Amino acid sequence: MPRVQLPVVTPKRRAWNKGRLVGQKRQLLPKQVWAIRARLELAGNLRDLALFNVAIDSKLRGCDLVTLKVTDIVRDDRIRERVSVIQSKTNKAVQSELAENTRETVSNWIRSPKMFGCQFMFPSRFHNRPHISTHQYGRLVRDWVVSIGLEPSGYGTHSIRRAKVAEIYRKTGNLRAVQLLLGHTKVDSTVRYLGVELEDALSIAEQIDI
Template structure:
């Protein structure tokens, strides 16, 4: 069967048997027709393409500058196409069976410098003493300062932070017991500044009679009963703007990354950071190894007697 006819038959199967959407079918058509053109230039019908031809095609689209995600999508289309040919006895083997998908480059996490974090926290503290500087109420200023100090001191996920029970804050103030993903509990230490900010906020919260029976540390009128993540993120960006920082580069998650990266930059062990972040797998924490590599390189260049 010639390539064009085989592609049409494959697309009909994808539509009739698997209910593939129109956009999906068009994407398959473009990918397979591009592969067929490459195969034809190499003197083969796509339906008869050898493993080496398919591999050469993948090398070609890589050389053309296709992203790893696009390369993986095209390989997926070819896998399904050749699997279809094999299942329908239109060829006796699958030339893609031994091919590995292109490895996607893992994006490095966005982080803030220590100086920018200090500027942000300093502005938050200033606004607790002068709420008019932000236009917020004294309670809101104290809440935002507490949220930021706790987040940077612990590296909590934003969902863990806004959903802290008030009972946790009334226990040993040196630590917080946090319930993370999979209902797993972990203990995270609090810095002196975070404890002070939390206690100042807690005193203001306790002075509100309507919150006496509320079980959340950061209560709000919401479906959950506590502060929404989106509200916190919006308040954080507003604070960043008032601190003279680039708002597009700042979010609660970026502060969590900053917590981990700054710990590693200052000599913390990767396993300890894994535990503090609540990662079940060390591989998740290894996105920060570039920080350790930079620190080790600096250590060698600064202290090795043969370094330039």
């Protein structure tokens, strides 16, 4: 009896994004920022409160935020009002401001016993790591958004990075300022990052009634 050659069937691999929300994450709104801040203050979590406030004000990528050193923020025992950080992605400096509330929380954190002898602003609790990892930072962001009732799949570390600049753009429309604050080399990158073309189009459409 002749053998029948059956066609080869390649098993289908499960799509990496099956069941996940993909695309740009939402930025945190001002009321959500204050809600997270309030919860961290009530919990007395000095490290997370300092990390969250510095992340909002500095607008740094996670990889640059977790590697901040005490000397990047503190000079002559005083918290700097403005900090300058060399971005690992572009190798260029970006400057940012630290609000009074942020400076106060940073001051409380670096004076705590847990920071004694630490070189990095946000040291790891694991002895083989000098500072928290970007993955750990991502998990913290997930915990923060969940704590105020948000769906974690819609938010990430860039939700915090974009929070302040999105509000700056909304109030001023100044893309160049946002570009400088984010450390983007091209304004086109800033446009895509903020999604301002879509936001502007919707805002204009909302004002037109026919």
